[in-house]
Amino acid sequence: MGSKDMTNRVEIAAGDRPVKEINRDIRSQVQAGKPIVVTNTMSRHNLGVGLPASADILFEGSVGYYCGGLNDGARIHVTRDCGWGVGEAMATGDITIDGYAGMSVGASMRGGTIHVKGDAGPRCGVAMKGGDIIVEGTIGYLSGFMAHAGRIIALGGANDAAADSLWGGEVWVAGPIGSLGVDSKIIEPAPTEVASVEKLLAQRGLDGPGRDWQKIVSAQRLWHFESRDARAWLMI
């Protein structure tokens, strides 16, 4: 979890400077081992891309697309909203968004944790291959689309076509589900799995009394070419 503590943070003002310059400033402070606060973020795209585990960054304001993309261990905290693809392809690390997140949160991420305090847009966790996405609000339509592994945990419900065409992985929803996506099914989670999810949430200060979990997994009918699945295929 990224800290909002401002003490000792080196300030980098984003503004309308070239993103190449802003990111070079960020990388050089990371190399110097300094925690960073980026101010006047102006929803700029591609801030804090491909950073290592030693990075600790607070973005004061909103950020654009691909913030924390290809993250390799950095702790990133955004105090307002973020655009598409936050934390896309993250290998490891921790990203917290205090506000809302746009489309494709954590697209194809392989590890680490993304925590969105507001709602997340469509295709949250699309093609993800590991790690955890926690959304305190609702997740948009087609969330978890063709995900391979990992967990998406939505506390405020899921929109239509939830967990569409999952290969693997899990979509946990506490709250209403608009509709299930193709080839997904709701199963009863084991108590140990519930405990693991609740523990993760508690670490984020999200411990709550007895949530009514719906765990969505792949129905595995689209894993293989079979003519008997023609109807399911035609739906895609």
Next chain:
Amino acid sequence: MADDLKTPWEYPFESATEELIGFADGAIDGRPAGIPSSYDRGGSIRWTPESISEIHALSQLGRYQIRGFNTFNKSFPTLDDLVFVPATMTRLPLEGYRESCDTRTVLGDRPGLVEQPLELDIPIYIASMSFGALSAPAKAALGYGASKVGSMTCTGEGGMLEDERRASRTLVYQMTPSRYMLDLEHLRKANAIELVVGQGAKPGTGGLLLGMKVSDRVADMRSLPTGVDQRSTVRHPDFLGADDMQIKIEELREATDYQVPIFLKMGATRPRWDVAIAAKAGVDVIVVDGAEGGTGASPELLMDHTGIPTMSAIPAAREALEDCGKADEVKLVAAGGIRSGADAAKCLALGADAVMVGLGSMIALGCNSPRYLESYQTLGTSPGRCHHCHTGLCPVGVATQDPELESRVDVAAASERVARYLTAMTMEISLLAKSCGKSSVHNLEKEDLRALSTEASAFTGVKMAGIDKPFTW
């Protein structure tokens, strides 16, 4: 009467046995229906043995057929419809065996955006083919062979294979929509990054790898269950249109600190518009893959009925770059059915800066070579006709994940054949270029070509032989 129509409809049959559905009654052993060689040659040009066999196959399977290799559509024009017109009185040839012809090829030379452009010794490189579609020894041999002659390879879908990175001096890392095993370290180890929005054999659809080839190692790299029929996504997970892609390209440049070029690979469909949009989005190299391009597995109808010929795509792509003022900044790579130096030289003359060879390089590795005949027979095929890459039962170990089959690739020998194939192709290109009076293969131009058919002239704008005028509409 009207009431009859309200009777609920019911399917009156119990499920028939698979044997009967498969025409097993009265069939000759080893010659089942659905296999073209089970039919005698008839006279109809419409209902050929192939089209009859196709319907028998569809009516048994209840789905489209899948296979590897490339298009079998006989209506595609070929580069054989173009010939070079070497220097005679209007131009002076160079001495074929004494004067030199520059074959060096630079891709991604954009100061400020790319610190390390790719410098190849030859204008040919190995097309993007995944580890998964190809075996690990085949990927390594392509890497060693290409590197030996100063060329490069591309990872294809499915992540960076250590064997290939070790083997390849220059390696393009492909980012397909599925983003299997996308890793920052791998991105930074690559010499270029290629965003894929389509491929020539099956534009508008994602990758396909049947379960027989999804081995433990492949599954592990792709985070998939072993043995599933992998159908990859076709749309990228985090961008949709060109405006978003422009931001994505900037992200990739940031992640790699503006060191390496960014390629974009597309299937040839509407190159006049698609290439202009890609160039405007900011990529450094555009790969246009014609419909003759190969694939490890595809619905057969896509290979045969989608996309436009390589020959027609190159001039359109070149004109698009010129029209949008990007010809000096963005390089054009052509691919799809390129077999020889003559084919490659024609592509350069039509406007490509370099060409990719996929199936050609596989054939150099040993694909369709007359060895292990019993393995071909198991597949019901023979050397020279095999197109069974999709089965994972490649008789020569190139397109398989089976440990026993893949051991049939002798990496040292196969590497040498790839190196010699690329060398021979380059010699062929420079032989043609010198005969046309060119001291660099990149000086080949449309004026060096003439068309043998109105079709070839109409597709390319190349002048008709003799009459010296292009087909006009």
